[in-house]
Amino acid sequence: MQQGHLQPAPAAWHPEIMKVYALVLSILAGPALASSGDAWDRFRADVGAACLALVQGPGTATVEVNPFGSESYGVAVVTLSSPAGTDRMICVYDKAGKTAELSAPFDG
Numbered sequence: 001m002q003q004g005h006l007q008p009a010p011a012a013w014h015p016e017i018m019k020v021y022a023l024v025l026s027i028l029a030g031p032a033l034a035s036s037g038d039a040w041d042r043f044r045a046d047v048g049a050a051c052l053a054l055v056q057g058p059g060t061a062t063v064e065v066n067p068f069g070s071e072s073y074g075v076a077v078v079t080l081s082s083p084a085g086t087d088r089m090i091c092v093y094d095k096a097g098k099t100a101e102l103s104a105p106f107d108g
Contacts, residue, residue, distance in 0.1 A: 040068065043095075047074035050100035051091035058082050069095070078102065 044065045055061040059082030066075045074093035079086060087105035094100070 043069075043074065046098070047076055047091070047093045047100070050093055050098070051076045051078055051102065054078075054091065054100060054102040055080055057087075059084075063091070069093070072096065080105075 044067065047065045047069070048063045051063045051065075052061055055078060057080060059080045062079045062081075064077045064079070069075050072095055074095060076091040076093070078089045078091050080089070089105050090103040092101050092103075
């Protein structure tokens, strides 16, 4: 190689080929990104159903699921309303085991 002369880029790194790579990757990533919203919706539905199944007692239960939870757990606030009053509890959902536990009601 002579000093002062540039060598052409290898074919795999040529700017035009890189544009094609970028286009292909963006097309392939599109469905994955779109389905992640569906996956989070399913996750929230799973947490809600698991937590609701644990509620015992008379009254109307509502479950407010945290949109994403933590890395390992889904969490929700469960409210049980009855003529006797309102109880609030925390539900913890194990993402790996797909099991849930419900706390005792908070006082007051």
